[in-house]
Amino acid sequence: MNIVYVTGLFAQKNEDILGGMPRYIYKIGVLMQERGHNINILTTGHKDRVWNYQGIEVHTICYTPICSENRFVKYILNPMKRDISFNNALKSMNQIRKIDLVQYAGWFGVGILYNRKMPSVLRISTYSRVQLSTEYSKQELDIMSWSERMAARNFDGIFAPSKVTAQVFSVDVNRKVSVIRTPFVIDLSEDEEDQSVWERKLEEKKYFLFFGRISKDKGVVTIAKCIYKFLQKYPDCYFVFAGNVAYGINGFNSLKLVKRMAKEYNDRIIYLGQLEHKQLYPIIRKSIGVVMPSIMDNLPNSCLEALYLNGIVIGTRKSSLDEIIRNQISGLLIEIDNERQLLTCMSNVMEMKEDERKRMKENAIKELERFEAKRLAKQLEKYYEEIIIAFRKSKRIL
Known part of the structure; x- marks a missing residue:
């Protein structure tokens, strides 16, 4: 054809x-x-x-x-x-x-x-x-x-x-x-990945990651609502954002809101901008977990990438992410715009034992067979x- x-x-x-x-x-x-x-x-x-x-x-x-x-x-x-x-x-x-x-x-x-x-x-x-x-x-x-x-x-x-x-x-x-x-297609092998941004900005840091369009519809405001309590509870942990900042109604900037809500811990909010996939993949791979609390989405490739590269993904029910993730099996699901549940899930991930992480990642890889x-x-x-x-x-x- x-x-x-x-x-x-x-x-x-x-x-x-x-x-x-x-x-x-x-x-x-x-x-x-x-x-x-x-x-x-x-x-x-x-x-x-x-x-x-x-x-x-x-x-x-x-x-x-x-x-x-x-x-x-x-x-x-x-x-x-x-x-x-x-x-x-x-x-x-x-x-x-x-x-x-x-x-x-x-x-x-x-x-x-x-x-x-x-x-x-x-x-x-x-x-x-x-x-x-x-x-x-x-x-x-x-x-x-x-x-x-x-x-x-x-x-x-x-x-x-x-x-x-x-x-x-x-x-x-x-x-x-x-x-x-x-x-689902992964564009690069691990050998082709570019570690330079991770080495320069994140090496030896423990961090959660959000990547994609940084906007309200992607659930960034939900992150903002719980970021202070999370950073307060885990003083050696960071939160990393990668992607383009979307400006909503009246120029609303979700990333600025996150930093403002983090208060005295805003130095542990790291923004990397938009990265090439060869730079982004090692950052996904080495994060504690990927946070994707979308209000509504359309089966995003970013979720599939996060499952493959990391295996620990927090998504939302009724947003299309629940068409990819099975709660507590191949990832974690929360209700839309529920900062309390997001904080609980992030805390649970922090406390996860290595064998639990390994099992969840194995299940995530199996989920990808459907794609x-x-x-x-x-x-x-x-x-x-x-x-x-x-x-x-x-x-x-x-």
């Missing part, structure tokens, strides 16, 4: 660090390429060009959004303008080589004007009203979520990586939303084939 992945966000140069949704697109592109398919990524940038990102051909189209604080312009008009450019680019690519299927990244209204000229699927990467409820005003969320629902009308199939996202979106758009999990990359890539390939057959049948009927 000739498959094009369409996304409003991707790397702009070969050394860019991919996070979240762009990283999924790259990984699934590599897996499909390994299965013999021709893969292209279509995205936006500052100029038109065709280039190569670590083995995948990328078509970047020049797109400049209209600068305006008007919500209609930002969240409706700009996505429409972007989609017209995507449609034109797909038409040109299809003339050079027939496209068998396009997959759009469901993210901030991408696909709202998709023209249905070829078989298509939408993967729900982000559903704003569910996953970004703490980052935008109600008015902004209403508009963004509307544009995401409008985009869903245009596609032959819709899927999401988590049950919780699929169920909510299915009800809101009154359509079937399949669940296809994110394949085995080749099997899930084959499942996605079968889904694509069903979509293509249904599309051709509908065209014959018309």
Whole structure:
């Protein structure tokens, strides 16, 4: 198959660090390429060009959004303008080589004007009203979520990586939303990891780790609420953050809140910024445990990485993390925004015996068998084939 992945966000140069949704697109592109398919990524940038990102051909189209604080312009008009450019680019690519299927990244209204000229699927990467409820005003969320629902009308199939996202979106758009999990792939061997940041900042320190987007929806405020008591109880322990700081409503900064709530212990809050995976992996591996108290998530790859590299992960129920972790068996689960339970879990991890840690990590590794990359890539390939057959049948009927 000739498959094009369409996304409003991707790397702009070969050394860019991919996070979240762009990283999924790259990984699934590599897996499909390994299965013999021709893969292209279509995205936006500052100029038109065709280039190569670590083995995948990328078509970047020049797109400049209209600068305006008007919500209609930002969240409706700009996505429409972007989609017209995507449609034109797909038409040109299809003339050079027939496209068998396009997959759009469901993210901030991408696909709202998709023209249905070829078989298509939408993967729900982000559903704003569910996953970004703490980052935008109600008015902004209403508009963004509307544009995401409008985009869903245009596609032959819709899927999401988590049950919780699929169920909510299915009800809101009154359509079937399949669940296809994110394949788990570790990019590097332990020998390829870069220990330099760990050696410079963390060597000989005991620490818990949070990594990913540092925001309210990822549960950082829950960490803030219990951080003082934790650091007070364990005076030789640190808490480490790695990732981009997200600025919520009125410029709210979750990381600053954590430091403020830590009071006189704020020197034991360490912020590393965004790291390459080769730098981040040893930091995950050598932490006491990874804290991920998300309010809502969408089966994040970060949780799979933490299970594989560390094995001790604290997540939340009803956030999609409970679709990965089994409480007290392959990790620990707390209720959403329950700082008391988070403090208890962190204390329990601190007191864990080595054989308990080893057993939990072994169970975590077993959980990852459900996310085995080749099997899930084959499942996605079968889904694509069903979509293509249904599309051709509908065209014959018309």
